[in-house]
Amino acid sequence: DADVTQTPRNRITKTGKRIMLECSQTKGHDRMYWYRQDPGLGLRLIYYSFDVKDINKGEISDGYSVSRQAQAKFSLSLESAIPNQTALYFCATSDFRGRARPQHFGDGTRLSIL
């Protein structure tokens, strides 16, 4: 089983719809992150959370919201989806206790907004 699980893996929806992407992890990490990836742009940080009560905006948070329901769960919502939010979305986790603390990524959610 994957350590960082994202659902759904693929989603096609229409402009104006509310969408929720979910991320759960079994790694026991406190830190969780949401990124979007667009062709040629690398990954950009949307929101991040250092624990259940600590949620912060990233580089491109407009149009998105998040919820940290538990240490292991971090959800990303698009309140009213628009076509330019079509992208590949990744959730990641990290362990602040390690000096190296690499981020570990889920398999991604491919979101298409028509």
Add this chain to the structure above:
Amino acid sequence: ELKVEQNPLFLSMQEGKNYTIYCNYSTTSDRLYWYRQDPGKSLESLFVLLSNGAVKQEGRLMASLDTKARLSTLHITAAVHDLSATYFCAVEQGGSEKLVFGKGTKLTVNP
């Protein structure tokens, strides 16, 4: 504001050849990461570089870090087709635990 630049963005090379991917960043940082991404897949952590002069090697890949020059390199030795992927460097922003990614280098190794 931290900016991370990779070059080249696209690299086509023949099997058996050597090449280097460069990652420049604009502000001081303690941590630099290299990731690999296969098409349609997740990102896999390759290397973590934590100090000036750090060098890490895994198979045909070797990464190094020069914090004074704000430069990391990913050197590919005797490339093989299985190395075809997109490689990202990511730099931690001032101890914040937030990463800023480069745009990635798409590597294609041809027979």
